[in-house]
Amino acid sequence: MSHAIELQNVTYCYSEGTPSQVTALKDINLTIEQGELVGIIGHTGSGKSTLISHFNGLLKPTSGKVLIDGTDIRESKETLRQSRFKVGLCFQYPEYQLFEETVAKDIAFGPKNMKLDEDEIKRRVAVAASYVGLSDEMLEKSPFDLSGGEKRRAAIAGVMAMEPSVLVFDEPAAGLDPAGRKELIKLITDYRNKTGCTVVIVSHSMEDIAKIADRVIVVNDGMIAMNGTVDEVFSRCDELQSMGLDVPEITRIFSRLHALGFDVPENVYSVDKGTEIIRALIEGRRSV
Amino acid sequence: MIRDITFGQYYPGKSLLHRMDPRMKLVLTFALIVFMFVCKSFASLAVIVLLTVIAVALSGVPLKVIFKSIKPILIILIFTALLNIFYTHGTVQNGDALWISFLNGKIEIWDKGVYTAVFTMVRIVALVVISSLLTYTTTPTMLTDALERLLSPLKIFHIKVHTLAMMMTLALRFIPTLIEEIERIMNAQKARGADLETGGIVERAKALVPIFIPLMVSSFRRAYELALAMTCRCYTGGEGRTRMKQMKMKGRDLVCLFVCLAFAAGIIVLNYFAKHETFSIFGMLFFKQVI
Numbered sequence A: 001m002s003h004a005i006e007l008q009n010v011t012y013c014y015s016e017g018t019p020s021q022v023t024a025l026k027d028i029n030l031t032i033e034q035g036e037l038v039g040i041i042g043h044t045g046s047g048k049s050t051l052i053s054h055f056n057g058l059l060k061p062t063s064g065k066v067l068i069d070g071t072d073i074r075e076s077k078e079t080l081r082q083s084r085f086k087v088g089l090c091f092q093y094p095e096y097q098l099f100e101e102t103v104a105k106d107i108a109f110g111p112k113n114m115k116l117d118e119d120e121i122k123r124r125v126a127v128a129a130s131y132v133g134l135s136d137e138m139l140e141k142s143p144f145d146l147s148g149g150e151k152r153r154a155a156i157a158g159v160m161a162m163e164p165s166v167l168v169f170d171e172p173a174a175g176l177d178p179a180g181r182k183e184l185i186k187l188i189t190d191y192r193n194k195t196g197c198t199v200v201i202v203s204h205s206m207e208d209i210a211k212i213a214d215r216v217i218v219v220n221d222g223m224i225a226m227n228g229t230v231d232e233v234f235s236r237c238d239e240l241q242s243m244g245l246d247v248p249e250i251t252r253i254f255s256r257l258h259a260l261g262f263d264v265p266e267n268v269y270s271v272d273k274g275t276e277i278i279r280a281l282i283e284g285r286r287s288v
Numbered sequence B: 001m002i003r004d005i006t007f008g009q010y011y012p013g014k015s016l017l018h019r020m021d022p023r024m025k026l027v028l029t030f031a032l033i034v035f036m037f038v039c040k041s042f043a044s045l046a047v048i049v050l051l052t053v054i055a056v057a058l059s060g061v062p063l064k065v066i067f068k069s070i071k072p073i074l075i076i077l078i079f080t081a082l083l084n085i086f087y088t089h090g091t092v093q094n095g096d097a098l099w100i101s102f103l104n105g106k107i108e109i110w111d112k113g114v115y116t117a118v119f120t121m122v123r124i125v126a127l128v129v130i131s132s133l134l135t136y137t138t139t140p141t142m143l144t145d146a147l148e149r150l151l152s153p154l155k156i157f158h159i160k161v162h163t164l165a166m167m168m169t170l171a172l173r174f175i176p177t178l179i180e181e182i183e184r185i186m187n188a189q190k191a192r193g194a195d196l197e198t199g200g201i202v203e204r205a206k207a208l209v210p211i212f213i214p215l216m217v218s219s220f221r222r223a224y225e226l227a228l229a230m231t232c233r234c235y236t237g238g239e240g241r242t243r244m245k246q247m248k249m250k251g252r253d254l255v256c257l258f259v260c261l262a263f264a265a266g267i268i269v270l271n272y273f274a275k276h277e278t279f280s281i282f283g284m285l286f287f288k289q290v291i
């Protein structure tokens, strides 16, 4: 089976040929497999957003190639158009893209651009709305009357309604409260479990990435610095810190406990797992 | 892309022109433009050209950048020149002034035509160069500030000069922000398959709706936030407002003023004393003999 997305030697410069030229990506080679959940981390300005804008052809690489399902997206106009529908891109603060009279109409914008028929569009709107938990009543409201979190979910539904085989999120939880954040991350994992869709998430939250990702890609100064499982990446704490990143808080606590001689594993990435281990540890002591 | 549209073409530097009081610059530029239309002979035009050249040299703005400001008017320039050459008949001197005539006199070029063509071209180029020098050496904010100061006497007619200037400053300040915003929204809608490039005029206009509505919404939000932020910092309009950067006339501004006055005097004098002789001699030397 071919890779869901493959980047071959992709280099990208902003404002090429002017004095303000910035090389945002340098010779990136990357594959994303079908059905994976990939987390992308990197400090501010490292090139994460630039990277994901290549996945659906919004940016044209200065050099190099982007392949989706094994076909070069720049092969023809049609393949480029198809890439927009195969890879759904959900930008940071997607709520600012809402424009229609009603939420339902806004969610239907993507499917309409795909030239689907009325019934199919209706079905997709209903399905996408249920994924993000928008009630029928909300669907008939103006998107501008929703709360911030609801707007965000409406916008995400707008991308989901295209039923892309790869869904890419750029900091989906930015600016949400902890509860909203948790809810959103759950919504994304649920969606992925239900549809088996490939998901890529850019996030500044090490906790979220450690909790849900199958694989983590670390971007540093336009290059891929690390690429591996959560274990592999977060065990390199010092390197991450030198790139202005960090490991989840809970991981730091556990590696400290481990260093102090407690009988706990070092590689703990979620609070739930950590609680479990500590509880087991305490109970073990009691029973002694 | 959209970002490539440069707005406010300020070219950073520390030259004499950059350091001059923007009010003086504004007044002198205006005066120079007026004098460009005052001059009637090639000799006086030469004075303007000389002054323009001196100003360009003083500004430290590279010639390449200056040429960029002429480029957009190149077509207009050629067009006016051609019209003048072929359609202005007559002479600026006594004697035989018909230079070329072919197709049995259907197309004629008279010396007055060439004269006017060259004259207008030089005048337009000088005009554009001088006025773009002003924007190359002055930031938009400084310009509006200067304008506010210069127009402040209008207050007696109850015109809110300060408010107008503040509006202009804010508008200028938000243009880059808006451009960034448009780019962001365009990308977001393109990611949902919006097609902005193909189709007829109607379809394209329709395709802009998903971009303009979010843009309007966020602009209004930004405007409210800005108004709130300004109010929180006790902004109440121009009344009793002092400035952090005081504009002060310095010695150099006076020197520039006197230099420009001298040139202006030169223009007036040359207008009277050197009518068309220079041009006629030029024409005689180069054209009459060749043809």
Ligand SMILES: Nc1ncnc2c1ncn2[C@@H]1O[C@H](COP(=O)(O)OP(=O)(O)OP(=O)(O)O)[C@@H](O)[C@H]1O
Binding pocket: A014, A015, A022, A023, A024, A042, A043, A044, A045, A046, A047, A048, A049, A050, A051
């Ligand atoms: N439109 C643009 N024009 C010029 N340079 C840009 C543009 N967008 C981004 N850059 C530059 O490219 C580099 C990468 O930017 P990018 O937005 O991809 O970073 P990022 O990793 O997404 O950062 P953040 O975490 O803040 O979102 C930065 O140095 C940035 O200054």
Ligand SMILES: [Mg+2]
Binding pocket: A048, A049, A050, A092, A170
């Ligand atoms: Mg980003």
